[in-house]
Each structure stands twice: as structure tokens, then as C-alpha cells.
Amino acid sequence: MELMGVEPDRLHFSWISSAESTKFVNVVKEVTEKVKAIGPNNHFIKDTAKVA
Amino acid sequence: MLGYTEKIKEIAGRLLKECTVDMVIGFRKGTMPMMNEPCFATTPEAVDTLWWDSNCGINLANYLTNRKEKVAVIAKGCDSRNIVTHIIENKIKRDQVYIVGVPCTGMIDKRKITGMVKGEIIAVSETEDTIKIKTADAETLFDKTEVLQQNCALCIHRNPVIFDEMVADAVQEQTDVDRYADIQKIETMGTEEKWQFFDDLLSPCIRCYACRNACPLCYCPTCFVDEAKPQWMGKGQDPLDVRTFHFLRAYHCAGRCTDCGACERACPVGINMRLLTRKLEMDCQEQFGWEAGLSLDQRPAMDVYQANDPEAFIK
Amino acid sequence: MFARSRVHTIDPVPDSDDLSVRYITEEGETVTETFDQIVLSIGLQTDPEVVAMANRLGIELTEGNFCKTDTFSPVQTSRDGIYVCGAFQGPKDIPQSVVDASAAASAAGESLSTARNTLTQQAEVIPQANVVGDRPKIGVIVCECGINIAGVVDVPAVRDYAASLPYVEYVAKNLYACSQDSQETMSELIKEKGLNRVVVAACTPKTHEPLFQETLINAGLNKYLFEMCNIRNHDSWVHKNNPDLATAKAKDLVRMAVSKVALMQPLPEAELNVNQTALVVGGGISGMTAAKSLASQGYTTHIVEAGERLGGNAHHIFKTATGDRVKDKLAALVDSITGSDNIKVHLNTRLSSVEGFVGNFKSTLKNGDSESELEYGVAVIATGGTALKPDEYSYGKDPRILTSLELDQKLIAGDPALKTMKSAVFIQCVGSREPDRLYCSRVCCTHSIDNALELKKLNPDMDVYVLYRDIRTYGEREYLYKKARQAGVIFIRYDLQNKPTLTADDNGVRILATDHVLQRPVEITADLVTLASAVIPNKDEALAQFYKVPLNDDGFFVEKHAKLGPSEFATDGVFLCGLSHYPKPIDEAIAQGRASASKAITLLAKETIHTSGTIAETEPAICSSCGVCVSICPYSAPSFIEAEARMHAGKASINPVLCKGCGLCVASCRSGAIHLKGFDNDQIFAQIFTLNEAV
Amino acid sequence: MSDWEPKIVSFLCNWCSYGAADLAGVGRMQYPSNIRVIRIPCTGRMDPKFALTALREGADAVWVSG
């Protein structure tokens, strides 16, 4: 995806055990911050059925 | 690769006479210069039409999918690796296919030559390492290494990895080859630039699926493009649908693609979609140390989990 | 920070709420430190009322007021028909209490086995309405959960919004959706309004989904026509200070749930009957106990023992901590096994293959060159362990240096030399709590002290030394430690950095150590040195592979869950007991033998088991038989339909029982030929598509 | 741009991350409300199609947590 020009911060992966609620909250905050930083997704998006 | 045609005819004739196989899959001379047509030979006259030169770029492993009868196939290095993948993925049984290995010195890029020459190409003649192109008003001689298909120029598996018989002795493998220079160059571009690059690369696509159908790896009865429950991807010319199709098709070939170049050769509008498949080939190499189709007893990297799979991307 | 010390006094520090502690260190120096908080780790004792009750019931107690039990029947009180488990039997941790509980249950089960299923009535099966193909009629119930949800999310707004969603026929809000009366009203509503799908927007499905699914079943609906969306834990509780965002999120979550539930299909749960035969791998004390308990509750049991006799490790043990001779108790147990017609023993036999799944296992038993097939429903693994042959303290180079079990052999044989010896030394933690074997073998302290007392009994004026790192005679075994000190056994502590050194020559074995009190080197010449070597498991990789059960780095089996499932494996139908799990004394081994039997019986007694409905299923027409699913599934549920089958030969199909519904194969299937029922592509896509209209 | 709220589609594994989210709720730990949770039985269920579709349908980010 990165090669194709999608900002790497659009995809996040994490491992959180069901006991690590604090890690869960930190990851949510971190992901939200990062996505806010790179702005809305205006490339990889299909809003109307464009034809050509 | 000049003497191969005679050797192929001799082997094919013998195999058919001895009934080791029911048919031989190979190439016959095309009706246009620099084009050859895959064919199957079952009778002595058909064997006589068999032909081999530097224009046999189509991957014959594609014709083995789900075959029931005993078959002989003429296989270049990349074709043989695809046959290995076919056997692993139960598309054909090992004892059902008699592999006639061809040590390959690279196939010509027809589109490249047409671009370098003025006017229509009327005739082509080939020597061991040069090729002569005859057009209406001129005759130009090219050194083969100049006009090879990109994947053949970068090829590091010219000799078949699996075969029952070889047409000639093995050729020298290329070693000092950087297979991923162009990919790394793209990776250094900025995000916006990369997006534009692929927009421009894929813009001529007319969704004819020649790349998918020329590829031996694509044998699914229903391709994800034709999925209808739900139809999550458009069938039209929307650049995003075109991009999604090429992205996911390349993803499905990750760890399986042998870079035979058949997709690029089949594409009517000449898109270099191998940038996507080779990026995934590079990743498989770096992360799993895996190269497609080299051994019969190991499934491709993306099919199995190992404890030591890299997981740095998981936070 | 661990400090060896004796605490003298704790005084509150004036005009502050700190505390000052005065203690004496090992070197005898007095130290005073202040702390914010002090935690006293107090022990366990029996409640006086319980002691009174025990006396009333005529249950014999030990001097520590715990229930007196015999090593070979650890859950049997002195009063017949009354069993004991947990801390009343002795101070213990939760895993051991849970093991005792299952053991007590199996002991009780044994005496009640003849009356099984006589008083239970058959649950009345409510016919299930067939909704396949009907237009979805969705009922949405938005729960307020008191103020937990309503305090933040505007529940009426979410309810009204739900009414505008496609296929929604009925909406309601509810103070407590999970309350009993709400369940009844929901059941009535489903029947009255003819609803065929239900969405409950409340709390987490992990705890409440089964409850609501039960209600659907009572209302005659298939329980999978249901979707829960979590607007409490994931929404109201965590977005307290912006209610409007929380309400918007709740609406999104409800819309996603409604779009998914509209596509849900009624799912069948495959029913399987359980083969009523049990297999016990390993014929040691715990294996035999498990087999005896299974057999006495009416289940034919097979014991597969690799050695040529039953009994395993117990043959080498002289006596138990409570004084019984192991030899004759073991003989009694072995006779009860060979005597029972419900138990078939296979000696010199090993398992060479295991196929099938819970309730329907099939194995080949290999005895020399003859092989036999066995079909069974459950397996208990009791492969046991052995003593480590140490490679330090020049063990094996001098007849006077033995391991604990070798000393036991001499005690069993009543070797006269033991009487005439002048001095004996026990060295503890040989091979245990070492860098490459970190665990404590738990039994060696008690065993060495017990043998030390035995030696003192044989010859009171023999000098007996115990060189130890820490004495772990846990529970009521501490009395033995006290008795040993009173009998004059000398205990010298060493630590890992300067272990005792040992040189053997003609006039005795000289041992050099540093006395921890005098802080001065001490030399002891001993006629006999006993090394308390570690307990190691009979590691069997093949067996672990057969049953797909995990082994930890030390080679012991890893149980399903330390507290919730200590004597069973994550793989259904496979249970576990004895030394192969972790080092344990005979009474705990016997208790776990019984516990594994009890757990096995809870499965065998049902006779049929249901598999989950949310499992994967292939669509043979679209399958390109490439084998990705077969290679990637950790439970090897997918397999190819055999070549000569009439339909779809060579295509993949998934065994509904083995499938755990994780969906690995579904995502890895390139041709999209596998559907994970309940989490199918179209259902997840539906949830994604509705995101497009996120408000 | 400041009031733009990203929409993040999060695929949470039913046993681990979904449980962690529940626990975070029980602990009343506040976090931004941009994530929309889709429950999947295991991250093994995560298919590239979902990530592609989520982005195509307007999500600003996809978060897969096992």
C-alpha cells in the first residue's frame, strides 16, 4: 500500500491482550493522533461511481 | 537457443511414439513476426510444426491447469518454477507432466523493438546473440541483450529447476543483477508522487484481464473481480477500481510469482504491472527468505505460519 | 528487594502518617527504616465455627485444625461419604483448590454413579421457526443500563434513529434489557410481532450474548439471528465528557449491527455422540487413579503404559510425608486396577497415531510389532516424570553419593549400613532453580527432611546435615521441618554464588560449605551424601503433536487455564494429571488424577456434544483445491474430499467439529470459496458499507 | 481542518482486543470516539478486501488489532 502512495499511517496493526486495557487506550489515542496528522483520505476513496 | 527447435521436435516425436505422453505442449511459428502461438502436438505432422526462438515469452504452465491426461511441456526456467507451484497447489500431479527443460537466454520484448524501429516490421531473423529487424525501408541489427524483456534481463533462474529431460546443457546464470533497482527508486518518492506514478502507470488499462488470464497462478473459478455477493469493486473504468484490481491481483501472487513476464507480454496497452508483483517478490525475499517455485516440498511463504515470521509492523 | 531479617517492632512516625520498622539483619545488625505502607502477609487458618462443625460431624482434624486426610485418598475425610477440598484440607493456592474441587466431585460421583440421570427431566425442546428466505423483520432494543448508558447517550434518539433503518419493524428502549422480566417481554414481542432478527444495543456480547441467545431460543428463533452492539463499554463509559459524539457513535454502531443482522442466517449446530470409552496414557499413580475413578463410574477405560509394569515413579518412593509405606498402598492400587473388569491395561505399549476429535478419537496402539486399533471419546495424559541424574557434586563417581530415590531404595531394602553410618548430608536444589532449569521441584525439601528424620530414627546419634538454599516444606509439611530441627538435624544455608564443594576419598566424603550464621567455612566428612535432584518430565514431543497440546520450555504440558482449567487441555476432550504437568507430591498427583477423571466425565456424561454454529464452510463449486486452507489451519479442520467421492472430489471441505471458527482459512482463500458463518464476507462488508453514511 | 474528525475502522479480535476494550470501558478510561469497532473472531479473519473496502468507503484509517 505504501508503494502505491497510501500514507503508511493509514494502516495500523497491534497486539493487545484482553488484560491490557491501558495499552488499548494508548494505542487508540496514538492512532487517532497519527491519522489527524496526515489529514483525510482523499486518494484511496470512491465517493461516487466515477466512470473514466 | 537456435538449435533447440530440432531437439524439441526429436524429443516430442519420441515421447509421442513411445506413448509416454498423450500430447506435447509447445510453440509453433506465429503468423506475424516476433509472435509464436502455443499449441499442442499429438500427431507427427503437428510435431513438425513445433518451433522455438526468442519470442516464446508466454508461460506454458498456464495450459497445464486441471489437465487430466499425461502431458509433456516445453518449460523455460520461469515456466518450470510455475510448474512446481502448480504441483504444490494440486493443479497437476508430478507424474502426469513430463517436463522438457529449456535453458533460456531471455525472450525479446516485441513492444520495445516496435518502438525503436520506424514503420511496420516485416521480417525478423535471429542469431545466437543478435536479432535483425526488417521493415519496409530499412534493416536494423540489435544486440539481444539490448532488447530483452526486462524480466529476462534481470533473470537469475534461466535454467529449469525441475525437469525430466533437458534440451541442451545449462546456461550460465546471471549473478551480478540488481532485480529491484526500479522498485527502490519508486520507494524513495514522496507519497503524492507515488500515487501519481501509479495513476499514470495504470491509466491505459482497459480491464480486459489479459494479465490475469496469461498468468498460470490465476486459476480461480470466480475471480474476486467477479464476486457478486456483495460486489464490492466496480467493473468500470474508475481509476480506483483499476488500481484495486491490480493491487489485489498482485497481492494474491505474493510469494508465488516467478516473474515470467507473461502478464506484461499479454497486456495490449503495455502496462508494467510487474512493479507491483516484484515489490511483493522483494518483500518475500527480505522477510521470509523465500523465492517462489524452487522446491516441491515447501509451500509458498504466504501459505504457512512460522514462529520466526517477522512481525515488526505489529505495535 | 528481598531482605532476610527478623522484624522487631513497627511504630507510627509522630505528626506524619508514615511507619517506621525496626528489624535485625542476618548479620545481626539492627536497622530502622520508614515506609508509607506496610503489608503483613498473614497465613491461612481454619475458621473456629468450621472447627466446631467438624467436631459435630466427627471429622478428624490435624494438629493445625485442618481436615485430616490420607495421602492416597486426599479428598476423603475421616467420616465416610463426606469429602473435602480447598483450604479446609490445608493451606493451598487457587489452582490446587480447583484441582481438589474436581477430585472431590469425582469422589462424590463415584458413590452416586449408579443414580446418574435418574432424577433429571428432559429439557423441553421449543420448535424453531424457519425464517430462511423471509424478508428480515428486525427488532432493535436499546438498553439504558440504568444511567450507565442513558447517562451519556441519548437513548430515545438512538431508538428513534433505529426505527428509520431498513428492515427495522420494532424498536424499544429498556431500563435493563438483561433483567428477567425484559427477557420475557422480549420473547413475547418476538412472537407477537413476528420478528426474525433481533439487535440489542447494550453491553459486551462476551458476557451477555448467551443470555439473549437463550431468550431467542425460548421464543422459537435460531439463536444466531441475533447481533449485539456494545454502546456501553465501547461508547458511553469511555466517552463520558462528550455525549453528542457518544450518541452519534451509538447511532453508527446500531446501524452497523442492523446492517449485519439483516444478513444473518439461522445456523445449525452439529450434534455428535461421544464414544463412552476413555483412554489413559501412562500407568503411574495419577494415571491409575484417573482410570480407577473413570471405571468405577461405569466407563470402560484403557491404560497404555510404555513400561512393563504399572506404578511408574511410585515404585522408587519409600514412604509419604504422612508416614504410610508407599509400597503396600501402591500394591493395593495396582490390584484394584488389574482386578477391575472395566479397565484394560496395555503394558509395553505406545501410541503410534491419533486421529479424530473430541468424542471420536481413534488411535493405533503399538506393542512391540503387534498393533491394535482403539476408538475412544476422551484421553487423559499422565506420562509422569523422573528424577534428574545430576552432573555435579561428582555424582556417579562414588557409591556414597546418591539421589533421594536411590536412598529410598536403601530404606525400602532396610540396608543395615544405614544404621552404622556416623554422618549423612543432604544437598538441596540440585539441578532445580538453576539458570537452565528455573523451576522449583517442590517435593525435594519435604522428601529430604522426611528421610533425615528416618535416618535419625535408625541411629539417633548420627550427625545429619541438610545444605539448603530455601526450605519449602509448604502447608502442614512444616511440622516435619520443626520435628527435624528438634531431632538435631543441622540445617546450613548456601546460595547460588558459593555452592558447597565436595571431594570424595577413602575416609569419607569431605564437604566444604559456609555456615550462614557463623559466616565461617565448615567442613563435614559424611559417610553418605544424598542429592535432592530435580524432577524432570518424560517429555514426549510426538504425543504433544498427536493431540495438538502445548509443551512449555521445560517440557511440561501447559494446561488450558491455571485457575479455570488446571487438569484439562485447550484441545477439547484431552485431560491432564500427574508429574508431566508439574512436579507434585503423591497426594496432589492422586487428587489431579481424580480431577482429570471428573472433568472427563462431565464430557462423557453428556453423551452428545454440540459444536458452535459460527464455523467455516466451503463452497466446493468455487474451490480451486489449491490447499492453502489445509496448510494454514492450526486445527487441521479443512481436508480434501477423497478422489473417489461421487461429488466434488479433490475439493476442500471443513470438519465442523474441529473448526474453531477463527476464519484463518476464509481470509487466506484466494478464490473466496470459504464462508465463515456468522462473520461472512457480506456481513462484514455490510458493516463497512454503512460506514459510508456515517453521520 | 481543525474540526475534521477522522473516521477509523477498527477490526478487533473477539478474544483479545475486544476484551481489552471492554476492560477499558469498565475502567472508565476515556479515549477519542473516532474508532468504529467491527468484531471479528480472530485477526486471522482479516482479509485484504476489508482493508481496501474500508478505505474506499471513506474511512481515514484501518486499525487491525489482535
Added chain:
Amino acid sequence: MTLVKIDKKNWAEGLTAAADAYRLYGPVKEKDYHQFKALEKGEMPDFDMVNTRLSPKALLFPQSEEMLEFSLDESRDDHHIMKAVATDDTPRAVVGIRPCDAKSTLLVKLNFDTPDVKDPYWLNAYHATTFIGMACDTPLSTCFCTTAGCGPYHEEGLDMLVMDQGDAYLAKLLTDKGKAFAAAAGWSETADDPAVFDAGRKAAEGRIVSTVKTDNLADTDLLELHGAPFWDDIAFSCINCGTCTFSCPTCWCFDIQDEVHGKSGVRMKNWDSCMFPIFTVHTTGHNPRDTKTQRVRQRFMHKLKYFVDKYEAGIMCVGCGRCVRQCPVNIDIRRLCEQMNSFKPADACAAQG
């Protein structure tokens, strides 16, 4: 029919003048091949080519075309109502179309403009278009137009045929649409040497090297042809990609799809190909043309037999040779036509014995 002489010098401003009244389309070179495109202001068509890689059918029959649009947003009063999509049917002119491609529009018109069925999208575009043909003096070795019902100077389907005479063009105005365009372009200098045209035509026709025989296609029995033995050999190499059908000017098959995103939806039609398995798959999963051989046979039978029998207007092929050049495995319609034309059902049975 009048002849007009256009000096090359005022060819360009003639076009720019016509651009006020017509939207101009013409061949433009992109990367290493030509393609028909709308010409920007002042952009000139580039004739340094024999023919475009893909046929100009996309001008009348785009690969993806929105037909109807609708909204599911219930807050709007016109929700769930299908409305036609606005199309721009103002007059336009295609400059530089080859006579074979122009003839193909007539073949396609036979299908889209029948007495009982008229395709509005195609017809509106067709009637709004003026075809200015460029005579073909340097045909390719794969061109066989002369024996496929047309030729390098063929006039059917064209409104104006232009011939290159070195320093000037000679244009034949064939229809009043052609006259109207010539007037708009200000080309009025009449000429009277039709002989030059005939000479040009004969010379060009002489340069055609490949031919096909189609004489007894019509009277060979359809079912016998359907059961002919050579289909397996022909179809073996085919990989069922859609290149031939997508580059063929006379292929007119399309598929209609609804695509909905969020609240807005579109009904669109996309090119389809009988080469794709999904072309004939039924909802049950049954596929009447399941094997590759059936699909390849369908394509050639339609072009060289069904069409011939149904419309009696010759073969459904104008001999432009694109499918021969584009086919990745070199399946050649000329060899096909020869085998079908020379197919004798009788000896087929004898051969099978």
C-alpha cells in the same frame, strides 16, 4: 458528390475554424501508440500512424458509460427515481478515422438501430458525429480490408474521405454532413480530378498483402460448422482475455451494472466479452459456455457465420487486423476464416472414420 482541394497550409486553421461548430476528435500519440481522443483547442490530429491501437468504437460506445442515476437519500423528494444522465450530443467531428473503422460503424448500426430496438445512447452519439475519413495508403501486413467488405479508400460510413497528395489533401464530400463540415472549415476550393482518387485507391488496394476467402461461409451448414474438428486446435492457445473483443471495432456486447455508493447510485454499462466465463454464467452457477473452446467458437461463429446468416451483409469484420496484432497468443482470424470457409462437412466425417 463534390471534390475539394485543401492546401496543407490551411488544413490547420480550417480545423480550428470548424472547432467552433464541432467538438473535434482525432488520433493522438500517447506513449508509443495512437488513440482517438478529444482534441484540445488548437491540437491537431496526428496521422503519423497506420491505425490506432484500439478501435474508435469508444467514441460512439464508450467502455464505461453512465446510463441512469438515482439517489437513495430519502430526504430528497426524487429519491429512488431513475433519471437519465445528461449526455453531450452537440455536433462533433471525428477527423482521421480510417475507412475500415468507418465501415464498422455501419455493421454496429445494424444492431443498435433495428426497426424494433433502437439504442438511444449509441444513436444520439452517431447522429451527432461527422466522420472525416483519412484514406489508407500504407496498410499493414495484417490488414485484409479489401476481402472483408471494405477497403483502404472505402466510402461507406464516411461523410468525407480525404486523400493525402503530398502538399495538399483531396477531399471527397460524400454526404451533406460532410458538406456542412467542409463549409464550417472553409474548404471550398473545388477540384475535378476523380481519376486521382481512383488511382490512389487502386495503388492502395494493390498494397494489401493478406486476403481472406468468405465465399462459401453463407451456405456451409451451421450445425456442421459448429461441430467442426478444428475448434479444439484453434482454441487451445486462447487464454480467454478480452483483448480481441475490446480492440475489435465491430464487437458491441455490453453488460449493465448498478453501482451504489453511500446514498448515490448509478446504472452503467461496460464493455463485456464473450471470452469471459462470467458472460454466460447463470445465477444457479450453471454456465452454458463453460469451456474455452465453446467461447472461442462462439466469437468466430458469431463474426463469420451467425452474423452472415442473420443480416446477409457479409462477415461481421472489416479486416482492420487489430485482433491479429493484439492477441497475446497469436490466434489469427484470417487462418480461422480460411479453415471455416474451406470446411467440407462430408470429408470431416470421413476423416473421423
